Amino acid sequence: MKKLLYFLFIGLISLSISCSKSDDEDELTKDGPFPISELSGNWEATKAQFSVSSTSVDIVEDGGTVTMSVQASGRFTLTLNPVDRDAYAVTGEIFWEEWQGSYYFAVAWDDEPNDWDTYGHTYDGTTLSINGGPDSGDYDFDNDGDLESCSIHFIFVRS
Numbered sequence: 001m002k003k004l005l006y007f008l009f010i011g012l013i014s015l016s017i018s019c020s021k022s023d024d025e026d027e028l029t030k031d032g033p034f035p036i037s038e039l040s041g042n043w044e045a046t047k048a049q050f051s052v053s054s055t056s057v058d059i060v061e062d063g064g065t066v067t068m069s070v071q072a073s074g075r076f077t078l079t080l081n082p083v084d085r086d087a088y089a090v091t092g093e094i095f096w097e098e099w100q101g102s103y104y105f106a107v108a109w110d111d112e113p114n115d116w117d118t119y120g121h122t123y124d125g126t127t128l129s130i131n132g133g134p135d136s137g138d139y140d141f142d143n144d145g146d147l148e149s150c151s152i153h154f155i156f157v158r159s
Contacts, residue, residue, distance in 0.1 A: 027097070027098045027099075028095040028096070028097055028098075028106060028108075028116070029095065029096050029098055029103075030073075030074060030095065030096065031096065032096030032098065032103035032105075033096070033103055033123075034123065036073075036074040036094050036095065036096065037072040037073075037074070038123075038125075039070045039074070039094065039123075039128065040070050040071055040072040041069075041070060041158055042067065042068070042069050042070075042158070042159045043067065043068040043069075043070065043128065043156035043157065043158060043159060044065070044066075044067050044068075044156065044157055044158075044159040045059070045060050045065070045066035045067070045068070045154055045155060045156050046060060046155045046156070046157055047060055047061070047153060047154060047155040048060050048064075048066040048080065048152075048154050049061075049152065049153040049154070050137055050139035050141070050150045050151070050152055051150055051151050051152075051153070052139075052141070052148055052149065052150040052151070055141055057082075057139060057141060059080060059081070059082045059083075062082065062083055062084075063083045064080070064081050064082040064083045065079075065081045066078070066079065066080050066081070066154070067079045067159070068156055070094065073093070074093045074094040074095060075091070075092075075093050076091065076092060076093070076094060077089050077090075077091050078090050078091070078092075084143060085140075085143055090109065090110070090111070091109075091110045092107050092108050092109040092110050093107070093108045093110075094106070094107055095107075095108065095116065097116065097118055104118040104119075105118060105119045105120070105121040105130065106118050106119070107119065117132065117136050119131060119132045119136060119152075120132070126157060126158050127155065127156070127157050127158075128154075128155075128156045129153075129154070129155045129156075130152065130153070130154045130156075131151075131152070131153050132151050132152045132153075133151055134149070134150075134151055135149045135150075135151075136150075136151050136152050137149075137150050137151065137152035138150065
């Protein structure tokens with residue numbers, strides 16, 4: 001009976017080790033459709049739109065500015081300067097999320113380091129467009145100090 005329990009125990013350990021990593025798990029990488037290091041440099045937004053329901057704000061269209069500085073490692077600083085409030089900056093790191101053979105543009109924001117968001121993107125070497133679905137960004141639409149969850153659409157050109 002002891003031998004049977006021993007083999008059962010070994011079998012359970014082997015099963016748990018072989019099932020500990022699933023093929024469906026997502027992984028973060030710097031190499032995807034293009035290396036993240038290609039984004040290094042300074043970027044200026046031609047569009048910086050935040051939308052929720054029927055409310056939409058484009059900081060650039062309203063006369064403000066949005067700039068982004070990206071390091072070769074993927075670390076970045078995004079500086080938003082709306083016309084109706086003080087400028088502020090957010091930071092994070094850009095990755096590719098590889099999942100089931102596809103790559104998704106991913107951002108790990110420094111205020112939530114153990115989580116990341118994925119975005120649609122286009123990139124042609126000089127223009128980077130980032131589109132997020134619902135809850136992909138936050139913006140204080142009524143300037144009351146409370147951020148509201150929203151979708152984002154940014155278009156950047158190299159500066």
